[in-house]
Amino acid sequence: MEREIKIGLLGCGTVGGGVWKVLAKNRDNIQKKVGADITVKRVLERDKEKAVAAGVPAEIITTDINDIIDDPEIKIVVEVIGGIEVAGEFIHKALKAGKSVVTANKDLLAVQGRELYELAEANNCDLLFEASVGGGIPIIRPLKECLAGNKIEAIYGIVNGTTNYMLTKMTNEGSSYKEVLAEAQAKGYAEADPTSDVEGLDAARKLAILASIAFNARVSFDDVYVEGISKITARDIEYAKELNFVVKLLAIGKETDGKIEVRVHPTMIPVNHPLASVNDVFNAIFVKGDALGEAMFYGRGAGELPTASAVVGDIIDAARNIIKGVPGRIGCTCFDRAGCSCFEKKQIKDMGETQAKYYIRLKVLDRPGVLAAIASVFGNQEVSVASVIQKRNIGKIAEIVWVTHEVMEKNIQDALKIIAGLSIVEEVSNVIRVEGE
Amino acid sequence: MEREIKIGLLGCGTVGGGVWKVLAKNRDNIQKKVGADITVKRVLERDKEKAVAAGVPAEIITTDINDIIDDPEIKIVVEVIGGIEVAGEFIHKALKAGKSVVTANKDLLAVQGRELYELAEANNCDLLFEASVGGGIPIIRPLKECLAGNKIEAIYGIVNGTTNYMLTKMTNEGSSYKEVLAEAQAKGYAEADPTSDVEGLDAARKLAILASIAFNARVSFDDVYVEGISKITARDIEYAKELNFVVKLLAIGKETDGKIEVRVHPTMIPVNHPLASVNDVFNAIFVKGDALGEAMFYGRGAGELPTASAVVGDIIDAARNIIKGVPGRIGCTCFDRAGCSCFEKKQIKDMGETQAKYYIRLKVLDRPGVLAAIASVFGNQEVSVASVIQKRNIGKIAEIVWVTHEVMEKNIQDALKIIAGLSIVEEVSNVIRVEGE
Known part of the structure; x- marks a missing residue:
């Protein structure tokens, strides 16, 4: 030795x-x-x-x-x-x-x-x-070793401290995106050019690494669908509270029927979800395995x-x-065939095929029949509505928030295209996916 | 191969x-x-x-x-x-x-x-x-491998699902210990003889294992100080809420100056502590390392x-x-000396030498000078008081709740002995340690 x-x-x-x-x-x-x-x-x-x-x-x-x-x-x-x-x-x-x-x-x-x-x-x-x-946070080795007996079904990660700090501030203080970004930059939590953090690129890179290990596949940065937090407004945060949700930038990986979905986007999760109380610059990775059930790994994601x-x-x-004398102890080469690998080629799901619930905030003309017109578009696209909030009127404009049941992304996108074209609709103000219920 | x-x-x-x-x-x-x-x-x-x-x-x-x-x-x-x-x-x-x-x-x-x-x-x-x-929950391997570069300073574990389920119920529903125990038994979460769970013995066994790994020492069940949850009343849970605390049965291990303390007891922790939202039968282990900072491992502790x-x-x-060809890869035998081990003999701290904050609930005669008399006993024993609540009167009896600053266990015990002997004191109703602030 x-x-x-x-x-x-x-x-x-x-x-x-x-x-x-x-x-x-x-x-x-x-x-x-x-x-x-x-x-x-x-x-x-x-x-x-x-x-x-x-x-x-x-x-x-x-x-x-x-x-x-x-x-x-x-x-x-x-x-x-x-x-x-x-x-x-x-x-x-x-x-x-x-x-x-x-x-x-x-x-x-x-x-x-x-x-x-x-x-x-x-x-x-x-x-x-x-x-x-x-x-x-120990997460790579636990996935490779401790959880190796599981089929990992899903991972949900808060893997970017900068954006988690910003969203926490927005939630606790009702501040705007611009205000918290300036503050994060002043504190050194965000860089002068904050793109990589706030647009979700940093989280997407980490998700590519996590998903490769969790799903025994090769997932690269280009495979990941990415939306950042720059479109999140104080208004969305307010509605989230009313709906008992918290907004987090989640890195989500799932495997269903041999296909992998990997996406980073702002996400509303229930306030009682373990990830909901991961605040400030802290990170956490929530894992679902077929034997394990649910587990979470929490700690400091940088520093x-x-x-x-x-x-x-x-x-x-x-x-x-x-x-x-065993460097490379945990390898991936099969014992009996050269060129063989334990990693599998798995298809990356089209974003349109993924499923989620959706929070949709619209500005519409405040006149009779508007709610019915929009509801009928959702109905035609097989989008089932879980709840509706209408209460703020700004002159002749009303704001309506919809939360859907689980639905395929492409149905939502089709519905939104039609809704955006309706003469009674002023704008589709925001669309945020809902997970973890 | x-x-x-x-x-x-x-x-x-x-x-x-x-x-x-x-x-x-x-x-x-x-x-x-x-x-x-x-x-x-x-x-x-x-x-x-x-x-x-x-x-x-x-x-x-x-x-x-x-x-x-x-x-x-x-x-x-x-x-x-x-x-x-x-x-x-x-x-x-x-x-x-x-x-x-x-x-x-x-x-x-x-x-x-x-x-x-x-x-x-x-x-x-x-x-x-x-x-x-x-x-x-992956915890042993992360401690042995991922965190091997750290000096682990403290571990705080919710490692018994039965008692965590019971305390969660008591907190959410205001029920009594007896009620929740009966319910836990009906659901199969608690055994007919619940002693090992409710008196903290199960948690103490797990703490002995955790502390041995975390502190690179040999800690056995007999070294662990143990108090169970059977003395926790609905009244204590109410006061905890008022003080922004949650009551959890914690398995606590710390190393200070080469001495180890290991104790299992009901503990009040701040509601915003990561362990505070670990509810029902879930378990979690919170770890402090000198490089790592704080981390937590959360999941299903049984099943x-x-x-x-x-x-x-x-x-x-x-x-x-x-x-x-490397069974026993991570061993503990030194490479150069037979009979040598990586584990160190470390002293187990006397419970009297440990430090914590304390919640103390007293029943006293409702008459002038009582508060001053008790406060002066605390002062004489170098127990510094952080807050006092007095508001419930039951006939001539008043209930007073004290929360101390950090103090040595033996000073508290000495103070309580004197207080219990005062003619104006009806009973020392409960004493619960406070951690994690």
């Missing part, structure tokens, strides 16, 4: 600095658990001062990736640079050199996951990525130390495998 | 039947993930009809444990008989025969855990027990299929280790 496992750390920014700190602070404990000392031999970082400020000795900092790739003593490469091109190239090199890789890089895995998982297997290496979804917690957990796992 | 992993199933009751069903239903999926077919070769069950009813072919049912222990083809033994003596003997035999063992047996592990873990290591076998705490989900997850893990 080896008494020391040496790692190369690519990047010493927020997460990299956190990894350095956690490995240093809990070194003795980790050594006891692993049966070997885990040490960082090299840190790749252009900003030398930043790395030194995190506590890294100057002499182990390098700007040349080959100092790590070509060093046979380095058995594990930890990639926390982020971004796609450079990080992808470094991970490729590391895996080809037979090193196990730990990464937090959701952007990369969401588009090149399949290729990288296969490269890791071909080289008998681990490629571990617990930190890529849900920050410190220096929570993310480092997940990365270090992966480093420990990779180290245990190296010590026992 | 082996193409078939054969297991012996000890017991075909609720959980055993569930394990049989899950392995049968998801056999193809499991085979793809593991790279080998997992089959049950033998089932040990005295009640043959029960096993047959669960779908087990009559010819593989046996009543002789040696049919399993002596069969070299059987690599994994799954113990779901329950109880201590017989189950313990069977597990001993299986481990000594070099078989990996999966068990859901909290009673056994809470008292003989240490001995059994060491026996497994000495024989290079896995001893896996995810199902022993929290039913289907045929949820428990089977955890057992089958362990079977898959044991099978993967056998296939790779």
